[in-house]
Amino acid sequence: MTAAPLLASRVVIITGAARGLGRAIALGCAASGAKVVLADRDAAEVEAAAAAIAGAGGEAVSVPTDVSRLEDLERLCTATVSRFGRIDGLVNNAGVNFVKPVLEVTEEEWDRVIDVDLKAAFFLTQFVARRMVAQRPAGGAIVQIASVHTIAAVAGAAPYDAAKHGMVGFTKAAAVELAPHGVRINLLSPGLCRTAIWQHVVAAAPSEQACLDYWWSQIPGRRLIEPEEIADAAVFLLSDAARAFTGANLLADLGMTSLLVGREPYASRPITGA
Template sequence: MLLRKKVIIITGAGGGLGAGLARVCHREGAAVVVADVRAEAAQSVARPCGRRGLAVACDVRVDADLRRLVAETVRRFGRIDGLVNNAGVNFAKAFLDTTEDDWERVISVDLKPVFFLTQYVCRQMLRQKPGGGSIINISSVHSQAVLPGSGPYDAAKWGVVGMGKSIAVELAARGIRVNTISPGLLNTQIWKDIMAAAPSRKECLAHWRAQIPLGRVIEPDEIGELAAFLLSDRSRSMTGANVLADGGMSSQLISKEPYEPKPIQGRDK
């Protein structure tokens, strides 16, 4: 087991990717702190973890909630070894129509609390013995290439990559590592919404298969396995990295033609 005796906080863990992260961390032996603004959802994810699970109602937009999350974790488990900044809201609206309220809504969840919760957790990690720990920020394939109408989301997701590198180089000598995971399309509510909005399931699957070289969406537990590795001592050589888990999506310039093109040869002079 990769995470035996480790105590890991995961934000936004009441559903979607966060619930998968919590499941895998628990399976790998960690005590998991399931933090979510939806208290009942957090409890239903923490319950199967038994004594190695703790649900904390936490709105990451509220500074007092972030401080209480750290305090409740230390009160229950005595220390913190890992943090996954996962809570996030999605956004799609034309740039020219985007308001200050839209900007605040995204940045107040996807960017600002990543900085301050990391700070509160790192202060605790430096106080405890043995000190140090591992932080993961959940960014997105949007940290490589973007979609129209996603400005605030992109600002936040590029922001957490840079912020992660900055904290990584600052705290490396003190035993704290900070890495980012950039997932591609995940099998969470977003994918269900995309399918529901398409004229047919068949067309929707064909479109996305063409966009993702692996030919499928990524399961939350698959990102959980990557996160477990980055939270564990096995990844001790890694800090400041942005690890893509996007099924090859960002490596593909455009999708393949739906017809078989003739071979193209360069012309010699």
């Protein structure tokens, strides 16, 4: 017996889809049978990403979108419905971050991160959910790409920490309100993934080995997460296989947030309890 693809004929919007996790999620959704709408502020790169999916036999369109502009988000929903007739899934993935001490963050920097990572995710959730509630058959699934920063903070990332924690709050409220309408909404929180972020981390280290030694002491899985692994989890949350999930924060972090502190690099004396 052959199972139907998990997202057969579902219409799914993915933001930040030009590269990194968003691009992998768009590919994964298309490979699972979805018609995908790729949104990104980088018009040329997102068009290339959609063309690559279409070239491989998938159904994909790109809509140049700056998610921090509400009129762009409205246009994204309208373009999706006029092309495909409905919206079954949304992945709020577009995100930005920067490193600066809390004592030095400016209002402009705070607004930039909050606008893209939190405000955009809230309003696109609202616009898409309105369609999901009104369409027939009603319902759909929304995935917020959050972060391990929803569990604890990292020095130098206060606005990002605030935005990602904020995503948890509004997602729980929306999950409660929208459950009776058949709209499920969950968070997917990655640990350290192999995207441009990792290249920046390595570039800042004295050597790649020093960088690896440090990070492996923080990550029990002792490796990077591949974008395709996040895509698999997003496809699951968008699909009926996750029909019992709403309001959840799924951690795809190889144990990073389960670790309180790493073990000492030397053998500690056995503690007998005597």
